[in-house]
Amino acid sequence: MSHLSVHVPLDGGRAYDILIGRGLVDAVGAQAAALGAKAAGIVTDETVAGLYGARVRASLERAGLRCGIIAVPPGEASKSYAGYASVCDGLLALKIERGDLVVALGGGVVGDLAGFAAATLRRGVRFLQVPTTLLAQVDSSVGGKTGINSPHGKNLIGAFHQPRLVLADTATLDTLVEREMRAGYAEVAKYGLINDPGFFDWCEAHWRGIFSGGPERDEAVAICCRAKAGVVVRDEREDGERALLNLGHTFGHALERLTQYDSARLVHGEGVAIGLALAFRFSARLGLCSGQEAGRVANHLAMAGLPTRLQDVPGGSGDAEAMLDAMAQDKKVRDGALTFILARGIGQSFIAPGIGRDDVRAFLQDELRG
Amino acid sequence: MSHLSVHVPLDGGRAYDILIGRGLVDAVGAQAAALGAKAAGIVTDETVAGLYGARVRASLERAGLRCGIIAVPPGEASKSYAGYASVCDGLLALKIERGDLVVALGGGVVGDLAGFAAATLRRGVRFLQVPTTLLAQVDSSVGGKTGINSPHGKNLIGAFHQPRLVLADTATLDTLVEREMRAGYAEVAKYGLINDPGFFDWCEAHWRGIFSGGPERDEAVAICCRAKAGVVVRDEREDGERALLNLGHTFGHALERLTQYDSARLVHGEGVAIGLALAFRFSARLGLCSGQEAGRVANHLAMAGLPTRLQDVPGGSGDAEAMLDAMAQDKKVRDGALTFILARGIGQSFIAPGIGRDDVRAFLQDELRG
Ligand SMILES: NC(=O)c1ccc[n+]([C@@H]2O[C@H](COP(=O)([O-])OP(=O)(O)OC[C@H]3O[C@@H](n4cnc5c(N)ncnc54)[C@H](O)[C@@H]3O)[C@@H](O)[C@H]2O)c1
Ligand SMILES: NC(=O)c1ccc[n+]([C@@H]2O[C@H](COP(=O)([O-])OP(=O)(O)OC[C@H]3O[C@@H](n4cnc5c(N)ncnc54)[C@H](O)[C@@H]3O)[C@@H](O)[C@H]2O)c1
Numbered sequence: 001m002s003h004l005s006v007h008v009p010l011d012g013g014r015a016y017d018i019l020i021g022r023g024l025v026d027a028v029g030a031q032a033a034a035l036g037a038k039a040a041g042i043v044t045d046e047t048v049a050g051l052y053g054a055r056v057r058a059s060l061e062r063a064g065l066r067c068g069i070i071a072v073p074p075g076e077a078s079k080s081y082a083g084y085a086s087v088c089d090g091l092l093a094l095k096i097e098r099g100d101l102v103v104a105l106g107g108g109v110v111g112d113l114a115g116f117a118a119a120t121l122r123r124g125v126r127f128l129q130v131p132t133t134l135l136a137q138v139d140s141s142v143g144g145k146t147g148i149n150s151p152h153g154k155n156l157i158g159a160f161h162q163p164r165l166v167l168a169d170t171a172t173l174d175t176l177v178e179r180e181m182r183a184g185y186a187e188v189a190k191y192g193l194i195n196d197p198g199f200f201d202w203c204e205a206h207w208r209g210i211f212s213g214g215p216e217r218d219e220a221v222a223i224c225c226r227a228k229a230g231v232v233v234r235d236e237r238e239d240g241e242r243a244l245l246n247l248g249h250t251f252g253h254a255l256e257r258l259t260q261y262d263s264a265r266l267v268h269g270e271g272v273a274i275g276l277a278l279a280f281r282f283s284a285r286l287g288l289c290s291g292q293e294a295g296r297v298a299n300h301l302a303m304a305g306l307p308t309r310l311q312d313v314p315g316g317s318g319d320a321e322a323m324l325d326a327m328a329q330d331k332k333v334r335d336g337a338l339t340f341i342l343a344r345g346i347g348q349s350f351i352a353p354g355i356g357r358d359d360v361r362a363f364l365q366d367e368l369r370g
Numbered sequence: 371m372s373h374l375s376v377h378v379p380l381d382g383g384r385a386y387d388i389l390i391g392r393g394l395v396d397a398v399g400a401q402a403a404a405l406g407a408k409a410a411g412i413v414t415d416e417t418v419a420g421l422y423g424a425r426v427r428a429s430l431e432r433a434g435l436r437c438g439i440i441a442v443p444p445g446e447a448s449k450s451y452a453g454y455a456s457v458c459d460g461l462l463a464l465k466i467e468r469g470d471l472v473v474a475l476g477g478g479v480v481g482d483l484a485g486f487a488a489a490t491l492r493r494g495v496r497f498l499q500v501p502t503t504l505l506a507q508v509d510s511s512v513g514g515k516t517g518i519n520s521p522h523g524k525n526l527i528g529a530f531h532q533p534r535l536v537l538a539d540t541a542t543l544d545t546l547v548e549r550e551m552r553a554g555y556a557e558v559a560k561y562g563l564i565n566d567p568g569f570f571d572w573c574e575a576h577w578r579g580i581f582s583g584g585p586e587r588d589e590a591v592a593i594c595c596r597a598k599a600g601v602v603v604r605d606e607r608e609d610g611e612r613a614l615l616n617l618g619h620t621f622g623h624a625l626e627r628l629t630q631y632d633s634a635r636l637v638h639g640e641g642v643a644i645g646l647a648l649a650f651r652f653s654a655r656l657g658l659c660s661g662q663e664a665g666r667v668a669n670h671l672a673m674a675g676l677p678t679r680l681q682d683v684p685g686g687s688g689d690a691e692a693m694l695d696a697m698a699q700d701k702k703v704r705d706g707a708l709t710f711i712l713a714r715g716i717g718q719s720f721i722a723p724g725i726g727r728d729d730v731r732a733f734l735q736d737e738l739r740g
Binding site for chain 2 (some may be wrong): 093
């Protein structure tokens, strides 16, 4: 089995590898055994359990590990206090001890939830990410951010807890519905937009191969993981540069909030796609980058089937004031001022703290007028 | 205001001080302001809120901090998933941000719960311990262990999160009911029993001063904090020596579990007192220490009004098998073998892994026979 690999050189014995390739779900057992675990709790959602649960369990059992599956309902609603309690209690019922492993098998929801449970079960057990959505493979499974949502907002409760290994089986994406594939693709394009204009060019030329499962898919996942790993190693706790990864997310999170995290209306990556287009148009409006570049960003996202305007949100996004309030509740707010990630061009993003509410309001009002 | 102080020299910018003295609740605001916080969420229980909440709030407001109080019902039952969710959501409603502070005002229940909320709110905000029980002042407020209980057992969910400062106001103990004072005293005596025979002698001579609030109280709290801080600095994550602090706790936790954490029957420190007496009698039975020393331990605890025998548990402790099962669920179990802290004499404790169930069963059966 051939695969690509990305090393994440964190200090304090926390360095780990990301393996990328087709068929890696069958290697979970051998990798877990190599880490010296005797038991593993597989945390997943019901959809992914039905597709890959048996293979991962068989792989672990072949390697001699005791294991069990804890499956939560699919969807963002499982990243809740109640979902957290049920995963922790499920792991305790499986008698997962400090030397054992939690295996997060699924998308970002499962990774965040299982990772937070692993971070806090017995004050910390090791965990392994087996991401099965494009979004999870290029973003959420790397970097150690774990957590759940509060009624007050997304990801407001959590911990930094690095996985011991990430196994990104790109063949699992073959069963992903098109819409989730597109949503993940927004995050792929994001890496080009942040600081790698060459990769954005490459995306414009090769995005179809990522969707169809050609070698471009593995290559793109590896490039994104390498980019994210680099940022994480330089700024693990998001005191600085790591915030760039939030390009498109301040708007995106607000939209998710305003649509009540109802995935029938909007999924995370769709919010990010709109957010990326908005961030570039807002940058253009502020005279930071050209309107042409902002147009190129929106065009490419739209070409890949992603929404790029507030009007694309089914049921509407609410008015500008509602968007502002939703953004102000985001945790990237300090002392009440809004922080955005803006751009001087494709691949030239930067952190822009202290953006005034009035500028944002006027921009959003114009956007809503169309 | 004169006070004693103990420094906890942890690395990575996490060193902190423990201040000990009468009247320190009125200094919370000045200390919080010195840490640069603009807002503070006071987490407490309803009893402590009634006694000291207004003073702490006034102190914070005098220092210019925005603040609010979140009070949970008193008692171990608040250290639950539900209690955790309500504290986190309460802190979010107060708009506590990353640079702000959580103030844990109360006993060990509040300290563990508020500390865990602080560890995980926005993936970590700073917190200040203001312990108001003897147990919390000498034990739970120092060392960074935070957490909640699961239906599967005590403290199974949590995080290591060090406070930025501990303010142990020994005058608050004046309002503590006698029974809680005694329970905390079990932990005081424990430090002598672990590795400081001279302190145990001193306790035998001076314990009344600790109870009555003489200068011995502050002195004892400082000695205990210094002892605990030393252990924590040498072994923060409990890979070795820190386990010695569990002297008396393997039995004690089992008793708490068997009495359903019903504080009407048994509070933590009472479980520890019985556990200390049992640990020494078990050590004597295994030929590790003299029966005379085991007797001296039990006598001193009984003198201070503490229970020392399984029969002292109101409603009974269950049979030996039930005790064993309860101990096997404790998180200090690895691969199924029981680990105890035993002693070769007063002040000569050590970690004894791999103790056989049969030895423990026979011992407990004899104890129950009386
Ligand atoms: N921790 C981080 O750094 C980070 C970064 C970005 C996003 N996130 C979080 O990730 C979450 C979104 O992740 P997501 O988009 O993967 O959502 P998701 O986990 O809900 O998965 C999307 C859907 O795809 C299904 N699915 C997963 N794998 C499949 C497969 N191989 N075949 C068929 N169906 C499959 C799931 O059952 C689910 O219905 C959000 O909660 C977001 O906050 C976290
Ligand atoms: N984190 C650690 O390292 C650690 C160590 C030991 C124990 N613990 C935990 O500590 C908890 C027990 O702590 P505790 O014994 O302080 O219990 P507690 O917090 O329940 O307090 C005991 C009772 O005293 C009341 N009270 C508190 N301060 C008072 C005051 N000044 N005057 C009057 N009443 C007051 C409380 O309302 C409560 O009813 C347990 O949950 C245990 O697991 C944690």
